[in-house]
Amino acid sequence: MAPGAQFAAKRLGKELTKISKGLPAGIVLVQGDNFEEWLLDIQVLDSNPLYMGQTYRLKFKFGSSYPIEPPEVVFVKLPDRPIPIHPHIYSNGIICLDLLGQQGWSPVQNVESVCMSLQSMLTGNTKNERPPGDEEFVRGNRLRPKDIDFYYHDNNV
Amino acid sequence: MPPLNAPEEGVPAAGLASWQQDNSSTSYASYAPNMLSELPELGPLPETPTSSPPAPGPLLSPPASFMRTTRPRRFSNISISSVAATVGSETQSACVGSTRDLTGRSPVLLINYQELQYESEVDKSLECPICRTPFHAPITTKPCGHTFCSECLLRAHQLRPVCPIDRRPLDVERDFCKARVIHDQLDRLRVKCPSQGCGHVCARELLAVHYERYCEYTPVLCPDNSCDLWIARQDAAPDKGCLHKYTPCQYCSKQVMKAGLEEHYDRECSGNTVKCAQCDSSVVQHRMENHVANDCPSTVVLCKWNKYGCGKSAPRHDVQAHEKKPCIYQAIGRLAQDREDDRLIISELKVRLSAAEGRLRVAEQEKTERRERKRRQAGNTNNTMPPFVPDLNLSNSPRAAASYNNGTLDSPEDYMLAQFERMETQMEDLRKNIHELDGLHSMRLLNDTMRLNEQIAELGSKVGVIGMHTTWLMNVQRQSRGQQRAGGVVGSPLSSLASSSGGPGTTNSATGSVTNAARNAPDNEGGRYYNSSLPLRRNSDGRGENPPRL
Ligand SMILES: [Zn+2]
Ligand SMILES: [Zn+2]
Ligand SMILES: [Zn+2]
Ligand SMILES: [Zn+2]
Ligand SMILES: [Zn+2]
Ligand SMILES: [Zn+2]
Ligand SMILES: [Zn+2]
Numbered sequence: 001m002a003p004g005a006q007f008a009a010k011r012l013g014k015e016l017t018k019i020s021k022g023l024p025a026g027i028v029l030v031q032g033d034n035f036e037e038w039l040l041d042i043q044v045l046d047s048n049p050l051y052m053g054q055t056y057r058l059k060f061k062f063g064s065s066y067p068i069e070p071p072e073v074v075f076v077k078l079p080d081r082p083i084p085i086h087p088h089i090y091s092n093g094i095i096c097l098d099l100l101g102q103q104g105w106s107p108v109q110n111v112e113s114v115c116m117s118l119q120s121m122l123t124g125n126t127k128n129e130r131p132p133g134d135e136e137f138v139r140g141n142r143l144r145p146k147d148i149d150f151y152y153h154d155n156n157v
Numbered sequence: 158m159p160p161l162n163a164p165e166e167g168v169p170a171a172g173l174a175s176w177q178q179d180n181s182s183t184s185y186a187s188y189a190p191n192m193l194s195e196l197p198e199l200g201p202l203p204e205t206p207t208s209s210p211p212a213p214g215p216l217l218s219p220p221a222s223f224m225r226t227t228r229p230r231r232f233s234n235i236s237i238s239s240v241a242a243t244v245g246s247e248t249q250s251a252c253v254g255s256t257r258d259l260t261g262r263s264p265v266l267l268i269n270y271q272e273l274q275y276e277s278e279v280d281k282s283l284e285c286p287i288c289r290t291p292f293h294a295p296i297t298t299k300p301c302g303h304t305f306c307s308e309c310l311l312r313a314h315q316l317r318p319v320c321p322i323d324r325r326p327l328d329v330e331r332d333f334c335k336a337r338v339i340h341d342q343l344d345r346l347r348v349k350c351p352s353q354g355c356g357h358v359c360a361r362e363l364l365a366v367h368y369e370r371y372c373e374y375t376p377v378l379c380p381d382n383s384c385d386l387w388i389a390r391q392d393a394a395p396d397k398g399c400l401h402k403y404t405p406c407q408y409c410s411k412q413v414m415k416a417g418l419e420e421h422y423d424r425e426c427s428g429n430t431v432k433c434a435q436c437d438s439s440v441v442q443h444r445m446e447n448h449v450a451n452d453c454p455s456t457v458v459l460c461k462w463n464k465y466g467c468g469k470s471a472p473r474h475d476v477q478a479h480e481k482k483p484c485i486y487q488a489i490g491r492l493a494q495d496r497e498d499d500r501l502i503i504s505e506l507k508v509r510l511s512a513a514e515g516r517l518r519v520a521e522q523e524k525t526e527r528r529e530r531k532r533r534q535a536g537n538t539n540n541t542m543p544p545f546v547p548d549l550n551l552s553n554s555p556r557a558a559a560s561y562n563n564g565t566l567d568s569p570e571d572y573m574l575a576q577f578e579r580m581e582t583q584m585e586d587l588r589k590n591i592h593e594l595d596g597l598h599s600m601r602l603l604n605d606t607m608r609l610n611e612q613i614a615e616l617g618s619k620v621g622v623i624g625m626h627t628t629w630l631m632n633v634q635r636q637s638r639g640q641q642r643a644g645g646v647v648g649s650p651l652s653s654l655a656s657s658s659g660g661p662g663t664t665n666s667a668t669g670s671v672t673n674a675a676r677n678a679p680d681n682e683g684g685r686y687y688n689s690s691l692p693l694r695r696n697s698d699g700r701g702e703n704p705p706r707l
Contacts, residue, residue: 006269006272007271007288007312010271010272010288010290011287011288011289014288014289014290015289018289067287068287068312068313068316069316102317103317106313106321106322106324107286107287107309107313107321108286108287108321108322
């Protein structure tokens with residue numbers, strides 16, 4: 001067991017207790033029976049035509065240093081769970097959000113706050129497009145999301 | 158307490174009791190070493206965290222992370238970095254590792270404060286935003302005033318030297334300070350003893366003393382020197398030897414580790430159960446006595462606040478419901494418990510102080526004797542010198558006393574003086590704490606009464622306003638009735654209301670117009686003149702026609 005795993009498990013246990021008491025509207029915990037990987041569904045609540053009526057599946061992967069280090073968060077594609085279209089979301093589900101990077105993460109964040117940030121990131125978007133260079137990126141990338149050095153060109157989208 | 162076999166220096170001081178194996182991973186957790194005391198030894202955090210599951214360790218070899226090859230340093234709060242020094246006093250009182258060498262006892266597993274179970278839900282404001290458990294050794298950031306456990310903040314700071322909440326750059330040396338304000342509240346939290354099998358609940362501040370000195374369930378190093386597993390203190394008698402060997406259970410003949418027998422009876426043993434005569438549940442024979450005394454819902458017991466006046470006595474499940482309601486004596490009971498906790502702390506300190514004083518006295522006597530001898534040896538030539546009287550005012554100026562002796566003192570005395578000085582400051586701290594607590598209590602009371610007073614005052618003013626409304630309404634009614642009685646006269650109540658609503662400014666102009674009217678029509682009848690001046694009079698008394706606002 002890695003030295004921090006206790007810490008991560010304990011913290012995730014705490015979050016789980018809180019989640020069991022209720023999550024904000026549009027966020028549902030699908031699977032959270034271990035302290036490694038959780039699945040959540042999110043929906044955009046307002047009537048943004050890009051995302052209306054859709055549900056998206058998020059996969060959280062927690063390292064043993066969580067919450068000191070950020071979790072790895074990606075959208076997962078399933079028959080009824082598409083990857084939302086957004087200039088910061090690659091078509092393989094990888095999200096380019098500074099909050100999830102080494103620099104932008106803070107240990108006071110949690111699963112719930114990350115989901116809410118993603119919700120609002122989708123709510124505020126009007127562009128029906130993928131990030132520039134999406135195709136090459138999706139074809140060529142073998143790195144794990146957290147190891148990618150994103151250039152956070154535009155923080156207010 | 159059975160005498161313990163103190164292991165020799167260099168014996169690995171940590172390991173995991175493998176009799177914990179059959180439990181969920183949470184039971185390991187309560188045995189995890191206290192991270193704070195290990196801070197200086199923490200290496201840099203791993204760059205890429207492994208994604209392997211927190212798998213339970215193999216059966217007889219404890220996970221490597223719980224092994225420690227060196228004993229903790231003797232004065233960990235002195236030798237570690239300045240950060241830990243800023244939270245030093247809590248470290249000293251809370252961290253088992255720092256005191257055990259002084260008491261010369263067998264090493265015990267350190268308390269992990271993040272794993273503690275609290276008696277009741279803890280206020281959210283006392284929760285660390287990083288680990289989401291009640292703060293342990295809290296530190297506050299000076300520039301932005303955010304509070305975290307020192308362990309949590311230091312871990313986060315190691316990765317990125319900024320405040321986790323607002324990302325302000327922080328410097329360990331300069332920007333961290335002990336969070337004094339919430340200390341009292343944290344100290345008072347009622348917490349369960351982390352030792353498995355011990356149900357003791359006490360103020361968090363007292364936990365270290367209980368756990369480290371009195372708790373019979375605290376894991377200590379196995380008395381067998383060749384074994385580095387942990388064993389509950391009550392089972393650690395040297396004559397029992399190592400209890401980490403396997404033996405068949407007398408009821409179900411399963412192979413069980415000796416130390417885990419009790420646990421086995423409690424949890425998994427299926428052999429030889431009997432029915433409880435009172436509650437009809439099936440219990441392992443071995444446990445029947447315990448079941449009747451502690452668990453059986455049909456045993457008649459007293460309310461837990463009976464010491465403080467509650468006379469309830471009924472079968473256990475009834476009493477439990479009664480306690481949960483809650484029992485009306487709970488408030489008094491809690492208060493009394495707090496007081497008892499305080500008294501315990503004080504008496505503990507008194508004992509330490511008097512011990513230190515006694516040792517100091519002995520040391521002083523030796524010192525005078527030595528001095529006397531020296532003087533007699535050297536002083537044969539000078540008999541007129543008066544006998545030396547030692548400066549007894551040591552407590553105020555131990556340093557001065559030491560320098561007075563000009564370096565002739567050797568270490569035991571110095572050590573005693575230092576000890577004494579420490580006791581003194583501890584007593585002083587305690588006194589201060591009690592004062593603070595007193596202040597806190599009366600503040601709380603004051604706050605509560607103030608709120609009540611405010612509410613009463615508000616109600617009073619509302620009643621006053623309603624009274625004014627009533628008078629106003631009655632006035633209007635009386636007036637309109639009077640005017641109706643006067644009948645067919647010029648200013649109707651409606652028009653008088655309208656003319657007066659303009660406020661003081663219009664009053665003046667109205668006065669002007671009235672005097673004009675009076676001048677222009679000097680031969681008017683008196684009655685008519687009187688009637689037209691009516692609105693002026695009402696207006697001048699300040700309150701006017703408008704109802705006061707709520
Ligand atoms: Zn801050
Ligand atoms: Zn914390
Ligand atoms: Zn205990
Ligand atoms: Zn052993
Ligand atoms: Zn058995
Ligand atoms: Zn029973
Ligand atoms: Zn009662």
